[in-house]
Amino acid sequence: MDNNKKEVLNQEVNLKEINDLGVSLFIKREDQIHPFISGNKYRKLKYNLFKADEQNEKTLLTFGGAFSNHISAVAFVGKNFGFKTIGVIRGEELGYDLDKTLSQNITLQTAHDHGMQFEFVSRSEYRFKHTKKFINELKEKFGNFYLIPEGGTNELAVKGCEEILKPKDNDFDIICSSIGTGGTIAGIINSTKSYQKTLGFPALKGDFLEKEIEKYTIQNKNWSLSTDYHFGGFGKVNSELITFINNFKEETNIPLDPIYTGKMMFGIVDLIKKEYFKKGTRILAIHTGGLQGVAGINSRLQKKNLPLVKK
Ligand SMILES: *Cc1c(COP(=O)(O)O)cnc(C)c1O
Numbered sequence: 001m002d003n004n005k006k007e008v009l010n011q012e013v014n015l016k017e018i019n020d021l022g023v024s025l026f027i028k029r030e031d032q033i034h035p036f037i038s039g040n041k042y043r044k045l046k047y048n049l050f051k052a053d054e055q056n057e058k059t060l061l062t063f064g065g066a067f068s069n070h071i072s073a074v075a076f077v078g079k080n081f082g083f084k085t086i087g088v089i090r091g092e093e094l095g096y097d098l099d100k101t102l103s104q105n106i107t108l109q110t111a112h113d114h115g116m117q118f119e120f121v122s123r124s125e126y127r128f129k130h131t132k133k134f135i136n137e138l139k140e141k142f143g144n145f146y147l148i149p150e151g152g153t154n155e156l157a158v159k160g161c162e163e164i165l166k167p168k169d170n171d172f173d174i175i176c177s178s179i180g181t182g183g184t185i186a187g188i189i190n191s192t193k194s195y196q197k198t199l200g201f202p203a204l205k206g207d208f209l210e211k212e213i214e215k216y217t218i219q220n221k222n223w224s225l226s227t228d229y230h231f232g233g234f235g236k237v238n239s240e241l242i243t244f245i246n247n248f249k250e251e252t253n254i255p256l257d258p259i260y261t262g263k264m265m266f267g268i269v270d271l272i273k274k275e276y277f278k279k280g281t282r283i284l285a286i287h288t289g290g291l292q293g294v295a296g297i298n299s300r301l302q303k304k305n306l307p308l309v310k311k
Contacts, residue, residue, distance in 0.1 A: 007166060007168070008028060008029050008030055008032055008033065009028075009029045009032070010026045010027070010028050010029075010168070010169070010284065011026060011027050011028075011029055011252075011254065012024070012025070012026050013025040013026065013027050013252055013254070013285075014251070014252060015248070015251055015252065015269065016251065017269065017273065018269055018272045018273060021272055021273065021275070022279035022280060023272055023277045023278075023279065023280070023281045023282070023283060024281075024282050024283065025268065025272070025283045025285065026172070026282075026283065026284050026285070027254060027265075027284075027285045027286075027287050028164070028169075028284060028285070028286050028287060029254075029287050030042075030043075030164065030286060030287050030288055030289055031255070031261075031287045031288070031289040031290070031291055033289070034076075035291070035292065036072050036073060036075075036076040036110065036114075036292060037072075037073040037076050037077055038069070038073075038288075038289025038290065038291060038292070039286075039287060039288040039289025039290065040161060040164070040183075040184040040286075040288040040289065041069055041070055041072075041073035041152060041289065042073065042160075043157070043160040043161045043163060043164060043184070043187070044070075044152040044153065044157035044160050044161060044183060044184070045073060045074065045077055045148070045152060045157070045160070046160040046163075047156035047157070047159050047160050048146070048148055048152070048154070048156045048157065048160075049077060049081055049083075050156075051146070051156055052083065052146035053081075055146065057083075057144065057145060057146035058083060058084055058144075059083060059084040059085070059086060059142065059143070059144065059145040059146065060074055060077075060078055060083045060084070060085050060086070060145065060146050060148060061085075061086040061087075061088065061138065061142065061145040061146070061147055061148070062074050062085075062086075062087060062088070062147070062148040062149070062150070062152070063087070063088045063089075063090075063126070063129050063149070063150040064087060064088075064089060064090070064150060064151075065089070065090050065091075065235075066089060066090070066091055066094055066101075066105055066107065066108060066296070067105070067107045067235075067293050067296035067297070068107065068293075069289065069290050069292060069293055070150070070151055070152050071087045071089070071107065071108075071111055071116070072107050072110060072111055072292050072293075073152075074087065074111075074116070074148060074152075075087065075110070075111035075112075075114040075115065075116035076110075076111075076114050078114065078115060078116065079114040079115050083146075084115070084117070085111075085114070085115060085116040085117070086116065086117050086118075086119060086138075086142055086145065087111060087116045087117070087118050087119070088118075088119045088121060088126075088129060088138070089108070089118050089119070089120050089121070090121065090123060090126040091120060091121075091122075091123065092120045092121055092122040092125075093120075094108075094118075094120050095118065095120030098118070104299070105296065106292075106295045106296065107292060107293065107295075107296055110292070117142075119138070119141075119142075129150065130149070135147065149181075150181070151180050151181035151183065152181075152183065153181040153182065153183030153184075153186075153212075154183070155216070157183045157187075158183050158186045158187045158190065158216045159187065160187065161183060161184045161185075161186065161187020161188060162187040162188075162190050162191040163187075163191075164184075164187060164188055164191070164286060165188060165191045165192065169284055170193055170196075171282065172196065172282045172283065172284040173195075173196060173197065173281050173282050173283070174196070174197050174198075174199055174277065174281060174282070174283045174284070175188055175192055175196060175197070175198045175199070175283075175284050175285075175286065176198075176199045176200075176201065176264060176268055176283060176284070176285040176286065177198070177199075177200055177201070177264065177285075177286045177288065178200075178201050178202075178203055178260035178261055178263065178264040178286075178288055179200045179201060179202045179203060179209060179213075179225070180203055180204065180234075180260065181212065182200075182209050182212040182213045182216070183216065184286075184288060185198060185200045185213060185223070186212075186213050186215075186216035186217050187216075188286065189213070189217045189220050189222070189223045190216070190217055190219070190220060192220065192222065194220075194222070196222065197222050197223065197224075198222065198223040198224075199223070199224060199225075199226055200213070200223065200224070200225045200226065201225075201226050201229050201263060201264040201267045201268075202225060202227055202229075202230055203230060203234060203259055203260045203263050203264075204230055204233055204234035205230050205232075205233045205234075209225065210225065226267055226271065228267070229263050229264070229266055229267035229270070230263065231263055234259070235259060235297075237258045237259075237262075237297065237301070238306075239306055239307055241258060241262055241263065241266060242258060242301070242306065242307045242308070242309055243307065244262065244265075244266050244269075245258060245262040245265075245266075245309055246307070246309065246310045248262075248265060249310060250310075254287070255291055255294075255311075256287075257289070257290035257291050257293055257294055257297075257309075258293075258294070258297050258309055259290055259293055259297065260288055260290045261287055261288055261289075261290055264285060265285060268283065268285055294309050294311075297309060
């Protein structure tokens with residue numbers, strides 16, 4: 001798990017529409033850490049696995065939606081580091097015919113191949129997943145486990161994300177990251193220098209994120225959120241976003257996912273075009289991964305006859 005010594009590449013982003021606007025943009029290719037435990041999910045799991053091991057737990061249990069990058073990552077690390085894994089998945093209808101569900105969902109199919117056992121629950125039950133009652137019922141059913149919250153965010157996850165930035169990143173002015181639960185950006189904020197600023201792009205609607213981030217970042221207040229680029233909410237996409245992602249890939253050869261990194265990059269490019277950043281600003285965007293989720297989105301887009309994300 002600890003291949004932290006291997007530094008990932010900061011790649012310069014050369015896009016015609018922003019090339020003459022006086023700022024420079026780089027992207028940290030955390031997506032290249034691994035195809036299943038890409039980017040931030042690897043960072044978030046690392047110290048949790050050490051802890052589970054220390055506590056002598058044999059099973060990891062976590063929660064997620066049917067296309068979750070986190071579910072994919074937990075299944076993979078479980079298989080490779082000798083833990084049993086249980087995924088509590090939102091949507092009880094997915095459990096009615098497991099073979100059919102797996103044949104239509106590569107995220108769950110891959111997690112299943114990696115040995116993950118699923119517990120499908122209704123959306124209303126899922127809402128109570130962090131209550132004592134719900135957890136106790138799971139313990140009765142599955143025995144003891146090490147619990148990893150939905151999206152993987154806890155203090156140990158934040159600690160792992162404090163390892164994303166490296167000394168070579170000290171000369172960037174702005175660090176950008178996509179946000180789901182806020183754990184990743186909290187780690188980034190904690191590891192920035194006092195002269196650097198962190199700018200977050202929530203992939204969902206909601207005003208609870210600032211509080212979440214504050215919970216894990218006591219000292220450093222040098223951050224803000226850019227909340228105009230969620231495209232209607234978590235998992236929501238439109239053709240403008242997909243077209244942006246496809247053009248970006250064609251020009252830079254860098255793949256983005258439509259749930260997180262595509263929205264962030266759309267926002268960064270839009271802000272650069274609106275001259276939000278001072279001339280000479282050096283921006284580092286974190287590619288948090290998420291590419292395993294593209295197939296799931298594409299099957300949804302196909303049903304709606306919308307353009308697909310190109311491979
Ligand atoms: C999970 C995820 C995020 C969000 O991370 P949080 O720590 O939950 O804010 C961002 N990008 C990708 C690709 C992810 O899979």
